[in-house]
Amino acid sequence: MKLAIIGMGKVGATIAFNIVMKGLCDQLMLANRNIEKAEGDAMDLQHSLAFCQHSMQITSGAIVDVEDSDIVVISASVPTSKKLSSRMALGAANVALFKEIIPGIASNNPDAVLLVVSNPVDALTYLTTKLSGFPTSKVIGLGTLIDSARFRVMLSESEKIHPDDLRAYVLGEHGSNQFPVFSQAVVGSESINDNLLHRELFNKVKEAGFTVYHHKGYTNFAIANAACEVIRTVAYDEHRTMPLCTYFDEWQGVMDNCFSIPVVVGRKGIIRHLHPTLNAIERYDLQSNALRIKDNISQLCDMDS
Structure with missing residues (x-):
């Protein structure tokens, strides 16, 4: 390798x-x-x-x-x-x-x-x-793998349960246009509720990277560990599920875009996309955030220049 x-x-x-x-x-x-x-x-x-x-x-x-x-x-x-x-x-x-x-x-x-x-x-x-x-x-x-990890850590501190035992994804942009998928968040088969405390934790997740950045001038440890998680999964063909950024023609009704969605990863890269059932709030978050993400990409990535 x-x-x-x-x-x-x-x-x-x-x-x-x-x-x-x-x-x-x-x-x-x-x-x-x-x-x-x-x-x-x-x-x-x-x-x-x-x-x-x-x-x-x-x-x-x-x-x-x-x-x-x-x-x-x-x-x-x-x-x-x-x-x-x-x-x-x-x-x-x-x-x-x-x-x-x-x-x-x-x-x-x-x-x-x-x-x-x-x-x-x-x-x-x-x-x-x-x-x-x-x-x-x-x-x-790498996308929202790091945001999802931060979310799990903050939830684990609140729930007093090891973060590796929690399943909670943040999808969308690695930035302000991201959203949590509470409808599919679980710990030990028990749902993690969409409540005020957990929403406050998610708001901290969105700012966590810049909180670290403004304290020490950069971020490196968590992002490096997230990268190595992907590297190991590819190298060893582990077929693990992760929220990662990928270009797609269509996902959950969103067309021609590029942001983090749940995927299965192995030696050939992204093996398949997963399609969790989203509730009404999450479907709205997906559609509204997708428009802003696509606008950002279109503004930056002028392929003719």
């Missing part, structure tokens, strides 16, 4: 560290516009192998050096401002960056599953799908 990471900022470096610690591949390639940064990370991780149970080959280079990978993680991004208040603020610059790098990545890694981590992830997943020419199943955005 050959895995490559494009973009060795704080998120990319933390993903790489987790991959090495968890032994998720045999070959790990780190690529960055600043090649010395990638070389430094590779050397540092090589020095960690003596403490790991699973050895691997760790190399580094430029983005054009990434070839024949099974999985390519794309965490490349323009620098962020300390005053960042919306992921969409990164949109125009990251769209330009992706237009520059995605065609080459796709050409050099024709059999890879592409995992998009950079923000705004929904628009960039759409753009990556279009620019790469890959099947939609082979381009995955």
